[in-house]
Amino acid sequence: MASSNSPCAACKFLRRKCQPECAFAPYFPPDQPQKFANVHRIFGASNVTKLLNDLHPHQREDAVNSLAYEAEMRLRDPVYGCVGVISLLQHQLRQLQVDLYCAKSELSRYQNLSINANHAFVGSESGAVGYQHQQNNNSGSAGIGTRDNSSYYQHHHHHHHHQFFPQQQMVRSFDGGSNYDASLLAMNISASLGQLNQLPAGGGDDRRTVNNPS
Amino acid sequence: MPDCIFAPYFPPEEPQKFANVHKIFGASNVSKLLNEVQPHQREDAVNSLAYEAEARIKDPVYGCVGAISVLQRQVIRLQKELDATNADLIRYTCNEMTTLHDGRRIGEASSTFSQSPSAYYYPSPWNNDPCAGDAGFHRGGGNHM
Numbered sequence: 158m159a160s161s162n163s164p165c166a167a168c169k170f171l172r173r174k175c176q177p178e179c180a181f182a183p184y185f186p187p188d189q190p191q192k193f194a195n196v197h198r199i200f201g202a203s204n205v206t207k208l209l210n211d212l213h214p215h216q217r218e219d220a221v222n223s224l225a226y227e228a229e230m231r232l233r234d235p236v237y238g239c240v241g242v243i244s245l246l247q248h249q250l251r252q253l254q255v256d257l258y259c260a261k262s263e264l265s266r267y268q269n270l271s272i273n274a275n276h277a278f279v280g281s282e283s284g285a286v287g288y289q290h291q292q293n294n295n296s297g298s299a300g301i302g303t304r305d306n307s308s309y310y311q312h313h314h315h316h317h318h319h320q321f322f323p324q325q326q327m328v329r330s331f332d333g334g335s336n337y338d339a340s341l342l343a344m345n346i347s348a349s350l351g352q353l354n355q356l357p358a359g360g361g362d363d364r365r366t367v368n369n370p371s
Numbered sequence: 372m373p374d375c376i377f378a379p380y381f382p383p384e385e386p387q388k389f390a391n392v393h394k395i396f397g398a399s400n401v402s403k404l405l406n407e408v409q410p411h412q413r414e415d416a417v418n419s420l421a422y423e424a425e426a427r428i429k430d431p432v433y434g435c436v437g438a439i440s441v442l443q444r445q446v447i448r449l450q451k452e453l454d455a456t457n458a459d460l461i462r463y464t465c466n467e468m469t470t471l472h473d474g475r476r477i478g479e480a481s482s483t484f485s486q487s488p489s490a491y492y493y494p495s496p497w498n499n500d501p502c503a504g505d506a507g508f509h510r511g512g513g514n515h516m
Contacts, residue, residue: 222496235404260456267467
């Protein structure tokens with residue numbers, strides 16, 4: 158909160174008197190000058206004011222913080238901004254899915270070996286462990302036991318398709334270099350926006366709950 | 372106008388695209404941003420700005436940062452699951468190695484332990500994300516670069 162002799166970062170930047178009722182003061186403390194500088198550079202003060210005025214007061218802090226994050230990401234990466242972060246995370250997620258699928262398949266193979274060993278040698282201590290992951294055994298015994306990542310990905314991709322952004326095309330364009338094919342990006346963006354609407358409410362509720370200052 | 376900087380990227384058949392970008396960023400800011408990137412990068416820049424603008428209109432509180440939060444949580448969850456699975460594999464592999472007479476390992480489990488690179492190239496937007504590389508900006512503002 159700005160006191161009468163300590164203007165908020167916004168008023169300091171704009172070189173104006175910080176009034177007691179300053180709309181920016183609660184969200185741009187004087188010790189964080191870069192935050193307002195970034196937001197001002199990318200969005201502009203009047204756009205931020207308009208955005209905040211359309212929100213409930215209890216939502217404004219989160220809104221300012223997300224705008225500040227977007228502004229910072231855009232300054233770090235003027236071409237892709239936050240969209241670059243999203244692409245990177247999607248890529249990491251896909252890679253993790255593949256790695257996890259491989260690891261679980263291999264684990265179920267070991268567990269099958271343990272179960273067989275237990276059947277062959279009654280009382281073997283390794284057999285007890287094998288019964289813990291029945292689900293994995295079922296999936297692991299489906300016959301997909303190779304390191305052929307493409308077949309893994311195609312089988313497993315459909316399981317998670319509804320949860321994550323469907324971005325096979327994004328993988329190709331991402332791996333193709335630092336420049337996106339623009340039309341591909343536009344297509345993927347539309348698909349992503351559709352998926353954004355289908356994200357489980359738990360994700361949104363989670364972050365809202367977690368970030369509620371009270 | 373023949374030298375309009377926006378013309379190549381905002382075709383007349385997509386009026387909403389410019390409307391969104393104008394509403395969130397403002398025409399002069401977009402113009403400045405485009406002038407700061409190479410001409411061959413401008414199309415991608417405009418498309419990513421359009422994406423962010425649309426996301427912000429749909430979710431005025433979090434915009435596309437909401438999607439980043441969700442993705443980061445999913446990455447954390449999968450990474451933990453992968454770590455746990457690899458730990459189980461290590462246990463099995465050790466059991467295999469100790470039971471073999473000649474000490475050779477069965478199969479090649481080393482490929483399974485390849486893990487995805489660190490998930491946190493970028494700071495988390497929220498400071499209560501336990502695995503974030505940065506403190507986040509809930510209190511830290513823009514000074515944590």
